[in-house]
Amino acid sequence: MSKRAVDMTFQAIYTLTDLRILLRETAPSHEFDANQKTQAQRLLENLERQVGSLKQEILK
Amino acid sequence: MRCGNGIEARQVDELFINIDPIQAGGRLTSDAMKAVIAYGDGYSVCDNCRKPNRLDYIAKPPIAEFHKDVAKWLNMDAVRTVPGARRGFQAVAHTYVKKGDPVLLTSLSHYTEFLAVEESGGVAREIPANEQKIITPDATAEKIETVKKEFGRAPVLAFIDHVDYQYGNMHDVVGIAKVAHQYDIPVLYNGAYTVGILPVDGKALGADFVVGSGHKSMAAPAPSGILAVTAEREKEVFRTTAIVGDVTKRQFGIKEPEMMGCTLMGVTLVGMMASFPHVKERTKHFDRELANHQIVMDALLSIEGTACLSEYPRKHTMTRINTIASFDKVAETHKKRGYYLQSALEEKGITGVIPGATKVWKFNTYGTTRKQAEHLARSFVEIARENGLAVKG
Numbered sequence: 424m425s426k427r428a429v430d431m432t433f434q435a436i437y438t439l440t441d442l443r444i445l446l447r448e449t450a451p452s453h454e455f456d457a458n459q460k461t462q463a464q465r466l467l468e469n470l471e472r473q474v475g476s477l478k479q480e481i482l483k
Numbered sequence: 484m485r486c487g488n489g490i491e492a493r494q495v496d497e498l499f500i501n502i503d504p505i506q507a508g509g510r511l512t513s514d515a516m517k518a519v520i521a522y523g524d525g526y527s528v529c530d531n532c533r534k535p536n537r538l539d540y541i542a543k544p545p546i547a548e549f550h551k552d553v554a555k556w557l558n559m560d561a562v563r564t565v566p567g568a569r570r571g572f573q574a575v576a577h578t579y580v581k582k583g584d585p586v587l588l589t590s591l592s593h594y595t596e597f598l599a600v601e602e603s604g605g606v607a608r609e610i611p612a613n614e615q616k617i618i619t620p621d622a623t624a625e626k627i628e629t630v631k632k633e634f635g636r637a638p639v640l641a642f643i644d645h646v647d648y649q650y651g652n653m654h655d656v657v658g659i660a661k662v663a664h665q666y667d668i669p670v671l672y673n674g675a676y677t678v679g680i681l682p683v684d685g686k687a688l689g690a691d692f693v694v695g696s697g698h699k700s701m702a703a704p705a706p707s708g709i710l711a712v713t714a715e716r717e718k719e720v721f722r723t724t725a726i727v728g729d730v731t732k733r734q735f736g737i738k739e740p741e742m743m744g745c746t747l748m749g750v751t752l753v754g755m756m757a758s759f760p761h762v763k764e765r766t767k768h769f770d771r772e773l774a775n776h777q778i779v780m781d782a783l784l785s786i787e788g789t790a791c792l793s794e795y796p797r798k799h800t801m802t803r804i805n806t807i808a809s810f811d812k813v814a815e816t817h818k819k820r821g822y823y824l825q826s827a828l829e830e831k832g833i834t835g836v837i838p839g840a841t842k843v844w845k846f847n848t849y850g851t852t853r854k855q856a857e858h859l860a861r862s863f864v865e866i867a868r869e870n871g872l873a874v875k876g
Contacts, residue, residue: 437517444513446497451832
């Protein structure tokens, strides 16, 4: 286990936290406008990258 | 989904627009949520506590800097964090109020202000609100004179709520404080609904003490708040301990009795700190919040029989509304009785109105987006129409 794995765990939780805020801002319909869609896409891509790094660190 | 044994994960603000009157300003920012995740452990902020071992001296995380920043932001001289506004009231009352002392409150004061006075042995005397539910400087002067006649002396302290919890009305603190100071009465400014919501300049308001609520208005976890004081009052409220143990001869350095040593630790403090830059910024844009609130007010007032019990036009986003002649009429015959309104609102993704309330109720739109405000407005009108109520326009 490494500092990098710990960092990535926090990063992933924080990315999900930003997604949570997006859900709050768009409640109750959660219909995203163009900006929000771009933001969500960026967050999800970051999350995938962070989870990928975590897999590498933890399962190596 | 559960987050512990028997503890349902709370998703209220993700699934609904929450217009609960006391919850709106305390919703966490993204940064506060992240800080809560990192600092959830009990003594988490104490890792780098060094001599003189007091919370407000800790440099990492930057707690000391936060205290200075909050004081500057409120234009006061010293700040301590407290576990909720009520603990701020308590510290000030305990410092200045002795048994039998008269204390000035108002007919719209929060109950915790009364309890703070009671705990110190004080006697509550209320400035009455006028017909518009406003506390005025004239009524303050009149009440002080009445108290002087009754007690042979002026009140020892005055609690003034800038925006009261009952109507969300804004009171002339500057005028009231001016009157109180003419009698040498120190003024506690209760900013539970203003500090973190709109700009507050303690000295310009004439406050000797400014109390704010973290969980009500500063996007912070509960229980949290701040107590800010002028330099003149700092040595009194934030006096340091003088007690000595007779056996051990122990003394306790610079701990402050009114604060019971250290106050906020862990998530409450770090959550408040993480939200602070966002909170500072949002107070500059209160006009946007009022504009969103007006969208909802216009819709509600378009429903025949609905009346605003708060001052109008609105100066705050928390409002008391009377729907006895509108939504409550429907409740008389509806199969769900008074619960139909809450049920109908929830179907439209709205929560925060007291279940069963159709007569007089409060709501707060603070923090809603324009789109959410429009959804609220549309929903109230649709529910009215669906239930046969007349809507103007």
